[in-house]
Amino acid sequence: MVRTRVALFVASLSAAALASCARSSCVQAPSSLVNLADEQRRAAAATDAGARAARPRHQPDPGFLADFSATLRYSLGAPTRMSLSPDGARLYFLRSGPRSFVRDLYVLQAGAPARVLVTADSILRGGEEQLTAEERARRERQRQTGRGITAYELSPDGSKMLVPLSGKLYIVDAQSGAARELSSQQRGAPVDARWSPDGRSISMVRGGELFVQDVATGAERALTTAAGAGISHATAEFVAQEEMDRMEGYWWSGDGQSIAFQETDERAVEQLRVSNPTQPSEEPEVNRYPRAGTNNAVVRLGVVRVTGGRPTWIEWDRQRYPYLARVAWPARGPLTVVVQNRAQTEVVVLSANTTTGATTAIHTERDEAWVNLFPSLPRWLADGRGFLWASERSGHAVLELRSPTGALVRELGAAVKFRGLASVDEGARCVYVTGGEEPSETHVFKISLETGASEQLTRGRAEHEMTFARSGGARAHAIFTIDGPRRWSFEGADGAEIAPVPSVAEEPRNPPTVELVTVGDRAFRAAIVRPRGFVPGARYPVIDAVYGGPGARQVTSARHRYVMNQWLADHGFIVVSIDGRGTPHRGREWERALDGHLDDVPLDDQVAGLRALGARYPEMDLSHVGVYGWSFGGYLSGLAVLRQPSVFHAAMAGAPVTDWREYDTHYTERYMGLPEAERAAYDRSSLVTNAQSLERPLLLVHGTADDNVYFSNAALLSNALFRAGRPHEFLPLVGFTHIVPDPIINRRLYERIAEFFVTHLQ
Numbered sequence: 217m218v219r220t221r222v223a224l225f226v227a228s229l230s231a232a233a234l235a236s237c238a239r240s241s242c243v244q245a246p247s248s249l250v251n252l253a254d255e256q257r258r259a260a261a262a263t264d265a266g267a268r269a270a271r272p273r274h275q276p277d278p279g280f281l282a283d284f285s286a287t288l289r290y291s292l293g294a295p296t297r298m299s300l301s302p303d304g305a306r307l308y309f310l311r312s313g314p315r316s317f318v319r320d321l322y323v324l325q326a327g328a329p330a331r332v333l334v335t336a337d338s339i340l341r342g343g344e345e346q347l348t349a350e351e352r353a354r355r356e357r358q359r360q361t362g363r364g365i366t367a368y369e370l371s372p373d374g375s376k377m378l379v380p381l382s383g384k385l386y387i388v389d390a391q392s393g394a395a396r397e398l399s400s401q402q403r404g405a406p407v408d409a410r411w412s413p414d415g416r417s418i419s420m421v422r423g424g425e426l427f428v429q430d431v432a433t434g435a436e437r438a439l440t441t442a443a444g445a446g447i448s449h450a451t452a453e454f455v456a457q458e459e460m461d462r463m464e465g466y467w468w469s470g471d472g473q474s475i476a477f478q479e480t481d482e483r484a485v486e487q488l489r490v491s492n493p494t495q496p497s498e499e500p501e502v503n504r505y506p507r508a509g510t511n512n513a514v515v516r517l518g519v520v521r522v523t524g525g526r527p528t529w530i531e532w533d534r535q536r537y538p539y540l541a542r543v544a545w546p547a548r549g550p551l552t553v554v555v556q557n558r559a560q561t562e563v564v565v566l567s568a569n570t571t572t573g574a575t576t577a578i579h580t581e582r583d584e585a586w587v588n589l590f591p592s593l594p595r596w597l598a599d600g601r602g603f604l605w606a607s608e609r610s611g612h613a614v615l616e617l618r619s620p621t622g623a624l625v626r627e628l629g630a631a632v633k634f635r636g637l638a639s640v641d642e643g644a645r646c647v648y649v650t651g652g653e654e655p656s657e658t659h660v661f662k663i664s665l666e667t668g669a670s671e672q673l674t675r676g677r678a679e680h681e682m683t684f685a686r687s688g689g690a691r692a693h694a695i696f697t698i699d700g701p702r703r704w705s706f707e708g709a710d711g712a713e714i715a716p717v718p719s720v721a722e723e724p725r726n727p728p729t730v731e732l733v734t735v736g737d738r739a740f741r742a743a744i745v746r747p748r749g750f751v752p753g754a755r756y757p758v759i760d761a762v763y764g765g766p767g768a769r770q771v772t773s774a775r776h777r778y779v780m781n782q783w784l785a786d787h788g789f790i791v792v793s794i795d796g797r798g799t800p801h802r803g804r805e806w807e808r809a810l811d812g813h814l815d816d817v818p819l820d821d822q823v824a825g826l827r828a829l830g831a832r833y834p835e836m837d838l839s840h841v842g843v844y845g846w847s848f849g850g851y852l853s854g855l856a857v858l859r860q861p862s863v864f865h866a867a868m869a870g871a872p873v874t875d876w877r878e879y880d881t882h883y884t885e886r887y888m889g890l891p892e893a894e895r896a897a898y899d900r901s902s903l904v905t906n907a908q909s910l911e912r913p914l915l916l917v918h919g920t921a922d923d924n925v926y927f928s929n930a931a932l933l934s935n936a937l938f939r940a941g942r943p944h945e946f947l948p949l950v951g952f953t954h955i956v957p958d959p960i961i962n963r964r965l966y967e968r969i970a971e972f973f974v975t976h977l978q
Contacts, residue, residue: 796821
């Protein structure tokens, strides 16, 4: 209670108010901090006078921020969720208007313009869309901000599609768009609804139980019972959804006669509460969230016939391997279960007997740091003669074909540097994958299942994404280049365009100009955005737009990713991004450098990258450097001004993890180990325990309803800073989660960020 009041008091202070308070001692700054700041200002004044006089005045596009916010970062109106009919003749996609969150379902065929197939308004007949708490949480895990039709699934024969909308299910004709409601007598909105393999039934989760409904008759059957009081069925637990990239909690057998389902017991998982500060009379939302070192959900796997009956429970050593990572159940092949130990140093592929529940280990992957999980793997071939797997034993990820017993048959495209599986074409005996040598680009490759030989299908400095038809090679292709606008294309197997996929997304009036470079002894990839009207010979303060953590890149060959960097640069900055060790697509050793070092390794690389850039580009004024980021980037920004105040002179930390004890088990323990065993590492990396070191301006921003990185992270840091007498700004985003889609809030947030850096760096 006391800490919350202190934090909110600090949050109410504007940048100007804080500056005024520091001058008048209403917030007493330590004398060493004041003296240091005075000395730095005096020392910098003489050397910077000439450069500042020569620096031109910049005027950012006055309409950009309104456009950026109203278009959700220019994403609204772009085609998304593209898929193809089994024969590749039709392409389906979702699209909203350029300034609307409401998506409609479109169809595109050769020789005809794209047309609207069905809309939420036509189905609901003007009624208001309603979302359950479960669906809101699921969309949060998927980072889904759209409304209207946000998901659909084609039937196996491609004649119909399943559309969930406003707590109900609809069957839509895939050619005419005619829709009918799949009525139900059961309570609870359907979640994760899917077709059976034969297309005759629909499976779904209602109220934590698994149901199957006959499409023709509407008859329903509950396949699980006894959910409630912390136990649920057929739904993935939090860490599976957020950290394992596994959204599903049940799996149809290939023959459509049985379903494997997850039972989740969360009774021992810590409960965290999210309240609405503007409505103190409301009951807080209660979430089961396993913080590092605390209890995870207890998960087991059952198999039940679709005709009903008692489940068979699949047995493995769940004490040793508590994480259920992946499940696959092909038409020809065994129920395959991938489990992981808590330290994430071992992953075991199990073949399960669905009659007895017994399992046999057919492959084990080990790594002294951690084993990465790859989406869509294992993937069995349709003939049951083997499955696809990926390993990093060679030093980078390689796709493999393994026999039913787990023996290695052959490597597939060893030189590709595998990133993800896009499609398997059984008829053509090939697979399509993403990969590539250059970490700032993504390319698509075709690999022979018979020989392992690969063919690169895409070229140029770009990010490529493809979705394929089940057979024949037709595909939907998204192309994001560094020097041009985004494009989407409907292509044949030969790569020739059948038709462009139309987008109505707005492009910025002044698109960003980006220079991608490689710098430093470690060959860091970096992106540089200079202000418009850049004057050679002038020197500019620098802003480091950072993420720096595992699993995500800042430096990509997609121009649209830099629109905000350009707007900030147009205030008179040079904005840079640097991908250091730990970021993906640079091989095992590069990524595993973070093992036990989520703090110093990423920060050291940002410092080294900045110094290398400054040495090459004299226009970068490294005596005035700001840093900002969100999530892990927010953590690294806060760490930067605490640990390296001589390098970083101001920071905006958005939704930061401020102490790794406050983040979830599966992510945190992968890199840091258990808190009780690694107390020194947790203390060393904590922003909270190092709060007294703050010597630079810090703007702390966090959503009060964040259920991924909880608001308590920011509150704990603000309280520690306040107690240590360290002035800072704290901006709570009331009612917002880890994502902030609201146009007004987005606009005000970036106005505040720009004002903060102009005040403290210029």
